[in-house]
Amino acid sequence: MTELERYKYDVLVIGAGGAGLRAAVEAREAGLRVAIICKSLFGKAHTVMAEGGAAASMGNVNSGDNWQVHFRDTMRGGKFLNHYRMAELHAKESPDRIYELEMWGALFDRTKEGKISQRNFGGHEYPRLAHVGDRTGLELIRTMQQKIVQLQQKDAREYGDAQANIRVFAELTITEIIKESGKIAGAYGYWREGGNEVLFEAPAVIIATGGVGKTFKITSNSWEGTGDGHALALKAGANLVDMEFLQFHPTGMVWPPSVRGILVTESVRGEGGVLTNTLGERFMFKYIPEVFKDKYADNEEEADRWYLDQDNNRRPPELLPRDEVARAINSEVKAGRGTEHGGVFLDVSKRIPAEVIKKRLPSMWHQFYELAGVDITKEAMEVGPTCHYVMGGVEVEPDTAAAVGVPGLYAAGEVAGGMHGSNRLGGNSLSDLLVFGRRAGMGAAAYVKSVTAVAVSEASVKAAADRIQVPFTNSGGENAYSLHQELQEITHNLVGIIRTGSELKDAIAKIADIRARSKNVSVAGDRKFNPGFHLAFDLDNMLLVAESTAKSAIEREESRGGHTRDDFPGMNDKWRQVNHISSFNGQEVIVRQQALPAIPKELFDLFDIHELEKYMTPEEIAKGGSN
Amino acid sequence: MARKVNLRIWRGDSTSGSLQNVEVDANEGEVVLDVIHRVQATQMGDLAVRWNCKAGKCGSCSMEINGKPRLACMTRMSSFEEGEEITVTPLRAFPVIKDLVTDVSFNYKKALEIPAYEHPADLGPGEARMEQIDVERSQEFRKCIECFLCQDTCHVIRDHEENKKSFAGPRFFIRIAELDMHPLDMLKNRKRTAQEEHGLGMCNITKCCTEVCPEHIRITDNAIIPMKERVVDVKYDPARWLGSKIRRREGS
Numbered sequence: 063m064t065e066l067e068r069y070k071y072d073v074l075v076i077g078a079g080g081a082g083l084r085a086a087v088e089a090r091e092a093g094l095r096v097a098i099i100c101k102s103l104f105g106k107a108h109t110v111m112a113e114g115g116a117a118a119s120m121g122n123v124n125s126g127d128n129w130q131v132h133f134r135d136t137m138r139g140g141k142f143l144n145h146y147r148m149a150e151l152h153a154k155e156s157p158d159r160i161y162e163l164e165m166w167g168a169l170f171d172r173t174k175e176g177k178i179s180q181r182n183f184g185g186h187e188y189p190r191l192a193h194v195g196d197r198t199g200l201e202l203i204r205t206m207q208q209k210i211v212q213l214q215q216k217d218a219r220e221y222g223d224a225q226a227n228i229r230v231f232a233e234l235t236i237t238e239i240i241k242e243s244g245k246i247a248g249a250y251g252y253w254r255e256g257g258n259e260v261l262f263e264a265p266a267v268i269i270a271t272g273g274v275g276k277t278f279k280i281t282s283n284s285w286e287g288t289g290d291g292h293a294l295a296l297k298a299g300a301n302l303v304d305m306e307f308l309q310f311h312p313t314g315m316v317w318p319p320s321v322r323g324i325l326v327t328e329s330v331r332g333e334g335g336v337l338t339n340t341l342g343e344r345f346m347f348k349y350i351p352e353v354f355k356d357k358y359a360d361n362e363e364e365a366d367r368w369y370l371d372q373d374n375n376r377r378p379p380e381l382l383p384r385d386e387v388a389r390a391i392n393s394e395v396k397a398g399r400g401t402e403h404g405g406v407f408l409d410v411s412k413r414i415p416a417e418v419i420k421k422r423l424p425s426m427w428h429q430f431y432e433l434a435g436v437d438i439t440k441e442a443m444e445v446g447p448t449c450h451y452v453m454g455g456v457e458v459e460p461d462t463a464a465a466v467g468v469p470g471l472y473a474a475g476e477v478a479g480g481m482h483g484s485n486r487l488g489g490n491s492l493s494d495l496l497v498f499g500r501r502a503g504m505g506a507a508a509y510v511k512s513v514t515a516v517a518v519s520e521a522s523v524k525a526a527a528d529r530i531q532v533p534f535t536n537s538g539g540e541n542a543y544s545l546h547q548e549l550q551e552i553t554h555n556l557v558g559i560i561r562t563g564s565e566l567k568d569a570i571a572k573i574a575d576i577r578a579r580s581k582n583v584s585v586a587g588d589r590k591f592n593p594g595f596h597l598a599f600d601l602d603n604m605l606l607v608a609e610s611t612a613k614s615a616i617e618r619e620e621s622r623g624g625h626t627r628d629d630f631p632g633m634n635d636k637w638r639q640v641n642h643i644s645s646f647n648g649q650e651v652i653v654r655q656q657a658l659p660a661i662p663k664e665l666f667d668l669f670d671i672h673e674l675e676k677y678m679t680p681e682e683i684a685k686g687g688s689n
Numbered sequence: 690m691a692r693k694v695n696l697r698i699w700r701g702d703s704t705s706g707s708l709q710n711v712e713v714d715a716n717e718g719e720v721v722l723d724v725i726h727r728v729q730a731t732q733m734g735d736l737a738v739r740w741n742c743k744a745g746k747c748g749s750c751s752m753e754i755n756g757k758p759r760l761a762c763m764t765r766m767s768s769f770e771e772g773e774e775i776t777v778t779p780l781r782a783f784p785v786i787k788d789l790v791t792d793v794s795f796n797y798k799k800a801l802e803i804p805a806y807e808h809p810a811d812l813g814p815g816e817a818r819m820e821q822i823d824v825e826r827s828q829e830f831r832k833c834i835e836c837f838l839c840q841d842t843c844h845v846i847r848d849h850e851e852n853k854k855s856f857a858g859p860r861f862f863i864r865i866a867e868l869d870m871h872p873l874d875m876l877k878n879r880k881r882t883a884q885e886e887h888g889l890g891m892c893n894i895t896k897c898c899t900e901v902c903p904e905h906i907r908i909t910d911n912a913i914i915p916m917k918e919r920v921v922d923v924k925y926d927p928a929r930w931l932g933s934k935i936r937r938r939e940g941s
Contacts, residue, residue, distance in 0.1 A: 103749065106742075106749050106835075110747050120815070157815070161815045162814065164815075164817055165808045166806065166808070167868075169828055172819055172821040172824060176817075176818030176819050176820055177815075177818065200834065201831060204833075208800075209805075212805035212806070215801065215804070255786055255790075284740075284741040284747065285740065318718020319717070320720055321744070324743070425746065433744075434718075543730040585735075586734040587735030590737075592734075593729060593734070594729075595735070
């Protein structure tokens with residue numbers, strides 16, 4: 063075994079997607095030394111897959127937009143289970159975060175007046191998404207990647223070393239966050255390339271590891287979405303909030319099998335795409351829920367007119383929040399009106415000229431043409447739900463992104479919970495990671511300046527090192543690839559888009575069984591760039607996440623947003639007041655109830671009382687906000 | 690529907706390696722990366738390959754397939770003849786780490802050498818105004834997914850390790866072009882430094898980079914050639930260079 067590499071930093075950022083990079087920039091600009099850990103190469107994070115745009119109420123296209131409208135849309139989308147303070151900060155600060163990117167060199171699409179253009183998206187009342195064609199995530203990542211390069215160039219000039227104060231550790235996996243005397247002291251991991259181990263000592267750790275999609279069989283997520291940060295946080299003593307809420311994006315590719323799950327951006331519907339079943343019926347009109355009836359057109363004529371005149375017509379139901387559309391597609395397919403591959407049709411070719419489609423949806427055209435042999439300027443796409451996003455995540459203090467209960471630990475982006483309630487609106491993820499990435503960087507910087515760092519003990523180092531060795535010393539045991547596939551079958555079949563109590567019970571037992579067997583995973587080959595070895599650690603994380611999701615899901619006896627119970631259809635006002643908090647006792651995940659923070663009067667008053675009556679109990683309405 | 694295919698996969702590391710034959714199932718609609726993953730899950734658990742999005746958006750699974758630089762996730766198995774042997778090897782321009790994974794750190798070093806975007810000091814948040822037609826030129830280059838296939842195929846460095854020091858490669862020529870054409874960028878002399886510091890002059894426009902670009906960026910026609918032409922212009926006509934910068938600022 064080669065000698066342990068040791069580093070000391072002020073702030074360690076785990077994850078190099080949008081949230082992690084934004085946090086790193088903030089902490090560095092606060093004068094601190096920052097390390098960024100990337101599981102893959104720098105610039106490849108799952109953020110590049112975000113297509114549609116970043117929601118920010120700049121009001122460039124419709125001047126009626128402002129943070130209050132964005133806040134209302136976000137709360138509605140989340141079925142009022144959002145942490146109000148996160149939704150408020152997000153709505154207020156996202157325009158500034160977009161302008162900031164522009165000042166760092168980002169080139170968003172423009173309006174006729176030369177301002178940043180904004181597009182329509184599901185659940186957003188006004189055109190709100192700053193975008194670059196349908197590759198907005200790539201623009202965000204690249205802009206922040208280049209911002210970090212700029213900071214490094216500055217350090218190179220001042221200190222003669224580009225990596226003096228901010229360094230990217232690419233292709234490195236963190237296996238453990240280390241605490242000493244109850245506070246964050248650092249983290250331990252290994253280089254994926256060579257397998258040699260690394261210790262980071264840092265008083266603050268920011269988790270920005272993204273999502274959990276790879277826990278599921280059909281997902282839009284890349285291999286990195288294995289819930290690492292969720293699991294690391296649990297093991298470090300932090301809580302996860304509302305892990306039952308997973309977003310199944312309504313439109314993933316369904317054919318051919320190798321591309322099943324790959325995202326078809328919501329912009330296709332934003333630009334005028336319609337959903338039809340095999341009878342040729344534009345079925346979404348049948349699925350407008352009561353709470354949205356006054357905002358969505360109930361006939362084709364009005365829906366079509368909306369694209370030309372948004373002030374005097376209601377929106378087409380294809381633009382309902384994602385959970386509604388996903389359930390509708392699921393129902394159509396179950397009723398036998400789906401395609402032979404288990405999807406429905408999504409068509410833009412009849413409404414938009416071919417050259418406009420290629421210009422506004424270039425990656426979609428490319429993706430279908432190259433991977434499915436379908437020309438979307440001439441024919442319909444086949445689409446169906448795909449696991450896309452986890453609303454649940456690390457319980458944080460909204461203003462600082464500090465993880466509740468663990469001094470020195472922070473979380474931002476998809477790995478943090480609360481912001482999106484039970485369902486996230488499209489476009490709110492890119493803005494979320496900018497707003498809370500920055501806040502995590504600020505929070506961690508303030509914390510680091512107020513404490514003295516604690517050293518990592520040799521006992522902690524040894525424990526972490528021993529754990530990494532386990533898959534190599536196990537003999538004749540389980541195969542991580544097969545266990546991963548088994549887990550994906552279970553989550554897909556029993557914890558998927560439609561759930562029931564008995565199946566969830568079954569899932570919990572089966573996940574526990576895989577977890578027991580996963581202790582015997584053994585790995586072929588050596589440590590050098592060995593995917594089997596890497597998967598052994600990812601698997602452990604995914605199992606903990608799946609357990610948390612299944613155990614939260616069985617408790618919540620209602621259907622809301624990204625959690626649908628066949629045995630408890632419909633929302634229940636009482637359940638709206640409940641967050642599920644997952645914690646880890648070293649053996650298993652424990653789920654308990656906690657009261658959702660009540661919305662203060664000034665935010666309560668932003669809503670029409672009749673709308674709130676659809677979500678809140680009469681007692682809450684009578685109280686009129688918490689202060 | 691599954692058919693058997695023969696794959697020859699290069700396995701080894703920086704010290705030695707060889708092509709190994711495997712027979713593996715391929716299903717309808719699959720791409721080369723699917724088949725490599727099946728080999729990994731069933732026959733070679735420690736086969737090293739990079740990949741992330743599997744949708745042609747991240748540029749991680751770059752390798753050479755039958756000698757051509759390709760993304761494994763965008764190369765459909767149906768593009769090969771029945772019975773055709775498929776050979777997958779690591780990128781040739783970069784040092785091998787293991788199997789199909791190479792050390793691409795050269796590119797990150799070059800990225801550090803390109804001076805960053807410089808925003809006009811007098812333009813605050815939200816004040817920028819740019820025409821769509823003006824941002825589109827740079828947007829074409831910002832589609833780059835950094836798969837580095839253009840770097841791999843470029844003959845200036847593919848078999849000439851000695852040129853790497855003074856040559857940034859096509860990926861970074863489009864980065865320079867992108868900044869040079871950015872309607873707001875304030876840094877001067879980008880074209881000249883492309884020529885004098887980043888090796889633009891070593892490119893003799895064979896367009897190999899354009900041919901392998903999975904994003905269909907017209908690297909040679911839209912970035913390299915215009916910069917070469919303008920380098921000639923600006924080198925001999927400083928007034929014209931100055932005029933172009935002033936016009937641009939007024940228009941913004």
